Amino acid sequence: MRYHSPNKSTAEGDQPFSVKLDYDRTKLFVNEAIAATATVANQVDSSAPMVMLNLPVPAGFTVETGDFARLLDNGQIEKYQITPRAIIVYLRNLEPELPLTLRYQLTATMPVDIVVPPAVVYEYYDADKKATSSATRLFVEMKEEPDSI
Structure with missing residues (x-):
């Protein structure tokens, strides 16, 4: 029997990379922003060249592009591309035992109840x-809105 299990757990040490995506809260109102924190790490003994990080853009949210421009300017990332569904981050090199943490803002533009795909x-x-x-x-x-009288 074959089936797809997207969140099948494996021992973290068995994977060459790890990625964690956290949001500062999961309930908010339209036009409010949430802070997202992505932490990626290389779990092997050698440097990993040309690493790609796909960060999901939840439906009904927009990305604060200035956050990624600052990450580019300070050399934390090599390049980024924002699409309607994802932020694609290009890393020239990811050293072992030096996790990279990226913080950025997402703004809610409409009411949604959604499961955000993994990074x-x-x-x-x-x-x-x-x-x-x-x-x-x-x-x-x-x-x-409060009722006006």
Whole structure:
């Protein structure tokens, strides 16, 4: 029997990379922002060249692009590309035992109750060397306006 299990757990030490994606909260109102923190690490003894990090953009959210421009300017990332569904981050090199932490803001643009797909990290030239984070559920609602009399 064969089936797909996207969050199948494996021992973290067995994977060449690890990635964790956290949000500062999971419930918010439309037009409010949440802070996302992605932490990626190389778990092998040698440097990993050309590492790609795909960070999900939840439906109903926009990305604060200035956060990634600052990461580029200070040399933490090599390049980034924002698509409607993901932020693709290019890392020239990921050293072992030196986790990279990226912080950025997402703004809710509409009410949603959504499961955000996991973040994925992989080596550009060997996509079999990869890791995924866990999925997260986000809930955005409209702020009720007080009745005017």
